[in-house]
Amino acid sequence: MEIHKLKSNAKININLNITGRSSSKKIHFIESLVVFIGLSDLINIQETNSKSHKIIFKGKFYKDIPKKNTVFKLLNLLDNKKLLRKKKYKITIKKNIPQKSGMGGGSMNAATILSFFFKKGLLSLNQTKSYAKKISSDVILGLNNKAKILYSNGNVKEIKxxxxxxxxxxxxxxxxxxxxxxxxxxxxxxxxxxxxxxxxxxxxxxxxxxxxxxxxxxxxxxxxxxxxxxxxxxxxxxxxxxxxxxxxxxxxxxxxxxxxxxxxxxxxxxxxxxxxxxxxx
Ligand SMILES: Nc1ncnc2c1ncn2[C@@H]1O[C@H](COP(=O)(O)OP(=O)(O)O)[C@@H](O)[C@H]1O
Ligand SMILES: [Mg+2]
Missing domain, CATH: 3.30.70.890 (GHMP kinase, C-terminal domain)
Structure with a gap:
């Protein structure tokens, strides 16, 4: 079956302000100017006839990525709502973005795959955004590679x-x-x-x-x-x-x-x- 090749670019925060936190102190309110850079993980995704999804990490920075990684979590959420229509995928990710680096590699992988499903017509724009938020707060930034402002309330706006x-x-x-x-x-x-x-x-x-x-x-x-x-x-x-x-x-x-x-x-x-x-x- 056809292999789709996707690029999952790294983000950098040009600035980052912490403007407050929730009363439980668990959630911080952040505002940031975020841009994307040429450095990217390379994702190959194809439908398979297997009974389950297969996620393989390789490349320089693949080590110790947990089994319950961002991509696993995303597929799980979408399967639970039957949004993938029983399709199973084989996903290979070449990790060129280091982990725990502040470049959001894991979040951007989930964002790239979400945006692929959106383009394939499996998800509406609202569904795409709402699943992005379920994975983590920065996934929504990576639905495309345009520079964005992240507002304290979690909304984002592309900048020209x-x-x-x-x-x-x-x-x-x-x-x-x-x-x-x-x-x-x-x-x-x-x-x-x-x-x-x-x-x-x-x-x-x-x-x-x-x-x-x-x-x-x-x-x-x-x-x-x-x-x-x-x-x-x-x-x-x-x-x-x-x-x-x-x-x-x-x-x-x-x-x-x-x-x-x-x-x-x-x-x-x-x-x-x-x-x-x-x-x-
Ligand atoms: N698809 C993925 N790619 C890379 N790391 C992932 C992925 N899914 C989960 N992780 C885990 O996410 C953690 C990195 O996230 P985080 O601490 O937010 O760093 P960063 O700021 O670089 O995103 C690591 O422990 C890593 O193992
Ligand atoms: Mg992160």
Missing amino acids: KKIKYTVLLVKPFYGCATKKIFAINKTFSKKQYFSNKKININERMIVQSKNDLERSAFKKYPKLKTLKNKLLENQKAEFVRMTGSGSTLVVYFKSKVSAKNALKMYKRKLNKCWCILSKII
């Missing part, structure tokens, strides 16, 4: 402005578990994005914004702060910011040549880190 940077991704060998970083967060910010107001996204605002989760991540991993300070020494970089709950630090460049030179240097100097270049798409 083209944000152009070459990015150098620097990730230490340890990762940050999102839940643990949120659990120790004490940093809160005022709301910056309002759905009833026009948002003027410009370079100054981008450079001056921040990621509230850096403080918690740096507390848990003091070496991550040292690493950020080292990266900040690069005179050619526009700014350096952690994405999501870490542990990837993103160095933003306007000039591709400068980014390439920086990559060469850091590959030599930071031998305990995974370093690659990518660009905002």
Whole structure:
């Protein structure tokens, strides 16, 4: 049967504000400017005659992905509501996006497959969005690759402005578990994005914004702060910011040549880190 080849791109948070949390303290309200980069997991999906779905992970970052992964959870939810009409799928995912990196690899895999089912006509747009929210709060961002604002109330809006940077991704060998970083967060910010107001996204605002989760991540991993300070020494970089709950630090460049030179240097100097270049798409 036909094999469909899908790309599941990594996201980066250009900024991230924690604007509050629920009274149970379990849910944090987050607003963020999110963009997608060229780095992607590669998904092959095909219908099979088997009795059950088959999900296979391979590639550089496939290790230790749990049996109850995001894709498993999604198929399970859809099967329970008979939305896949008894079809079974074989899904192979080549993991190029590191886990616990703040690039939402797991969430984006679920988003890519949801959007495939939507395009195949198995799900309505409302169903697609509602299942996205059931997997995790950031899945909805990955239903397409357009830059988006995530509002504190969980709504998202695509933005038209083209944000152009070459990015150098620097990730230490340890990762940050999102839940643990949120659990120790004490940093809160005022709301910056309002759905009833026009948002003027410009370079100054981008450079001056921040990621509230850096403080918690740096507390848990003091070496991550040292690493950020080292990266900040690069005179050619526009700014350096952690994405999501870490542990990837993103160095933003306007000039591709400068980014390439920086990559060469850091590959030599930071031998305990995974370093690659990518660009905002
Ligand atoms: N499809 C998937 N791809 C990668 N990781 C997954 C997937 N499904 C579940 N996971 C698990 O999700 C966790 C990573 O999520 P999280 O801590 O939010 O990091 P990130 O910020 O990189 O998304 C890992 O423990 C990983 O094993
Ligand atoms: Mg995640």
